Amino acid sequence: MDPTLRDDIRSRLQRYDRAVQAAGDPLKDRSSFGRYRAGDPYFEQYALRVAFDIAAASGAAVPEEFRKEYDKITRELASPACGGSRAYREELCRDLHAYVEVYRTVLCCQELGMGDVRTQTGPLFRAEIGILLAELAGEFPLADLAREVQYLDAALAAIHEAGPARTAGDLLDAGVPDPVSGSRILQRKKGQAGAR
Known part of the structure; x- marks a missing residue:
C-alpha cells in the first residue's frame, strides 16, 4: 500500500x-x-x-x-x-432538520447576492446532509425532507447556471435598464428564481 x-x-x-x-x-x-x-x-x-x-x-x-x-x-x-441509543438517533435527526433549514436559508441568501453556500456553510456541509439522510433512512420518516433537499440542490444548480446575483452597477445586458437604480440588470430565465 x-x-x-x-x-x-x-x-x-x-x-x-x-x-x-x-x-x-x-x-x-x-x-x-x-x-x-x-x-x-x-x-x-x-x-x-x-x-x-x-x-x-x-x-x-x-x-x-x-x-x-x-x-x-x-x-x-x-x-x-x-x-x-434512541435519544442519540433523535438528536441526529434534529441536527439533520437544522442543517436542511440552514441550507435553505443560505441558498436564499445566495440567490439574493448575499454570499455563497460553500463559503457560508463550509465545503462539506451538503455532503454531511447526505450522510445523515443515508444514516437515518428507515428509522425516521425522511422522504419529504429528502425531496426538499433535492429541490434545494436543483435550485442551487439553477442559481449557478444563472450566474452571479445582481449588484448595483452591473452592466450585463446593454440597453436593459433597471427602473429603480438606472444600472443594468441580470436577465434570468423564467422559473429560476426562488429556492423552493
Whole structure:
C-alpha cells in the first residue's frame, strides 16, 4: 500500500475513534453547529469508507489491523452507550432538520447576492446532509425532507447556471435598464428564481 494512503487511513481511523469517544462522553457539550456534533462519528466513518474504497480501487489491500480497528470503533459507535441509543438517533435527526433549514436559508441568501453556500456553510456541509439522510433512512420518516433537499440542490444548480446575483452597477445586458437604480440588470430565465 502507498505510504501516503496508509498514513491517510491511519489518521482517519484516529479521527473516527476520537469522534466516537466524544459522542459517548456525557460531559461533552454537543450542539448542531458546535465543536462536538452528534454527526461527527458518522461523518468520519463515511470518509473512512471512501478511503477504503480508494485503496481497493487502486488495487491496494487495506491492512487487516486497520479493518479490525475500524470494526471495533464501529461496534462501539453502535452500542447503546453511544450512537446506538434512541435519544442519540433523535438528536441526529434534529441536527439533520437544522442543517436542511440552514441550507435553505443560505441558498436564499445566495440567490439574493448575499454570499455563497460553500463559503457560508463550509465545503462539506451538503455532503454531511447526505450522510445523515443515508444514516437515518428507515428509522425516521425522511422522504419529504429528502425531496426538499433535492429541490434545494436543483435550485442551487439553477442559481449557478444563472450566474452571479445582481449588484448595483452591473452592466450585463446593454440597453436593459433597471427602473429603480438606472444600472443594468441580470436577465434570468423564467422559473429560476426562488429556492423552493
